[in-house]
Amino acid sequence: AHSIVHIICSTIIINSKVVNIYSKGTKYNLNISFYNLNISNNNLKISNNNLKISNNNLNIIFGNQKRTKYNLTRTLYNMKGIMLFIKKRMRTFEPLTNQTMNDKQYEQQGSFLKSEDFLDDNVDNEIITSITQIPPLHTALKAHLADITVADGIGSQNNKGYGILKANRRAELILKIMKVSRGAKALYIANDDVVKESKVSFAPSDFNNYIPEKLYAVAKRLSDVTAPDKTNLINTAEADHTAVMTAANTFFAVATETKDAIELSKINNALIDPLLAECREIRRKLDAFMQTLIDEHPLLYAEWKETLSIDNNPTANPPAYFVNVTVQPGEFKNVDYAAFAIQNNSEIKLINNNAAPIEFGFGPTDASFSGAPTIVAANSQQRKTAVSLNYQSIEQNNLNIKNSEDVEMEVTLEFYTMG
Numbered sequence: 001a002h003s004i005v006h007i008i009c010s011t012i013i014i015n016s017k018v019v020n021i022y023s024k025g026t027k028y029n030l031n032i033s034f035y036n037l038n039i040s041n042n043n044l045k046i047s048n049n050n051l052k053i054s055n056n057n058l059n060i061i062f063g064n065q066k067r068t069k070y071n072l073t074r075t076l077y078n079m080k081g082i083m084l085f086i087k088k089r090m091r092t093f094e095p096l097t098n099q100t101m102n103d104k105q106y107e108q109q110g111s112f113l114k115s116e117d118f119l120d121d122n123v124d125n126e127i128i129t130s131i132t133q134i135p136p137l138h139t140a141l142k143a144h145l146a147d148i149t150v151a152d153g154i155g156s157q158n159n160k161g162y163g164i165l166k167a168n169r170r171a172e173l174i175l176k177i178m179k180v181s182r183g184a185k186a187l188y189i190a191n192d193d194v195v196k197e198s199k200v201s202f203a204p205s206d207f208n209n210y211i212p213e214k215l216y217a218v219a220k221r222l223s224d225v226t227a228p229d230k231t232n233l234i235n236t237a238e239a240d241h242t243a244v245m246t247a248a249n250t251f252f253a254v255a256t257e258t259k260d261a262i263e264l265s266k267i268n269n270a271l272i273d274p275l276l277a278e279c280r281e282i283r284r285k286l287d288a289f290m291q292t293l294i295d296e297h298p299l300l301y302a303e304w305k306e307t308l309s310i311d312n313n314p315t316a317n318p319p320a321y322f323v324n325v326t327v328q329p330g331e332f333k334n335v336d337y338a339a340f341a342i343q344n345n346s347e348i349k350l351i352n353n354n355a356a357p358i359e360f361g362f363g364p365t366d367a368s369f370s371g372a373p374t375i376v377a378a379n380s381q382q383r384k385t386a387v388s389l390n391y392q393s394i395e396q397n398n399l400n401i402k403n404s405e406d407v408e409m410e411v412t413l414e415f416y417t418m419g
Helices: 076-093 103-121 134-155 160-190 194-200 212-229 238-293 298-306
Strands: 005-009 012-016 018-024 027-034 052-055 058-061 068-073 321-327 332-334 347-352 358-363 374-376 380-385 398-402 409-416
Touching (some): 103 134, 103 238, 103 298, 134 238, 160 194, 160 212, 194 212, 212 238, 321 398, 347 358, 347 374, 374 380
Antiparallel strands (some): 005 012, 052 058, 321 409, 332 398, 347 380, 358 374
16 A cells, blocks of 8 residues: 555654555564654754664664665554654653752752851851961852852742743734734725735634744734724724734733743853852862861861761751741741751751742841841752851750741751761
């Protein structure tokens, strides 16, 4: 039999010129001769002049001949398995969405924060500050860690709202285009003007795959063509004509803002690894200067050295305790951590999956902070030692969270025992 065959599995389409199917014993041999093979998933294009892929009894060969043959010997039941295999492999190339830092990045950031905390706690320690190279390196480390926090917050921001707004503005524009299109088409049919009728005739489905620039161009063209007749359009007011370009400008602005937000997230995600690399180099230099204290101040250096480790196996030290906390708008929330035996070197992580920053730290009362609180950016997290959060076992042992926003926020606190 000779026919055109489309084999469709999800997004995979194989177009065949000639198909021969014949029975041989208990199996079916499928011989397909292709002129062209296109495999596409979003913008992915795969081509190779000498590629061999083997899956059990499946052999696929891309030849450099003008006409390439595929010989597939499989039972018809196994064809389903072949397509599922290809589909599974293609999923690798699905476009990435915005995401927070990965575990490895958070582990490195946490280690650098420990070093920063140590230097913060010893900012007035003349043993350390007498080494004049350390303070500027401390300042540089602090600045880079702040940049990482900002980049993580922007890079992981949820851009779904932009997509929803863009879709809504797109739908509104199409409705306005169609109203003017129908009124203009009726007018030009009445005037027997087939040229203008063809220019203004649309169906909503025509716009399904239009990119923003093309949809805007259609609206602009429709507006220009019908401008001389805008007061005569049948059952369509002049205000409807004006509304087309108003909606088009609004839609295009939202589409541009959506694209910019997504690109900004990608740019900030790309900044994180270079910033972490710079932190590593800064700390390498700091450690070289701190090692000069080993002979005369071994305990001080030992304390510093503890900050250099990076936990590459976070499951080996899971949180000993955690609590979810809901904080009302403008509220100072005191956290009950009585179930956890806190020490100076205990670490506390606040996970903030909200769209706004939040503050936490220790204070003398249940509605205050001792010194500056730690600010956790939107859609990010911070893990710090109890001491760096201004904990003191007697006078400053109230763990507080402050929500300065006008919306309710829920966060998670994780408590870690560091031995």
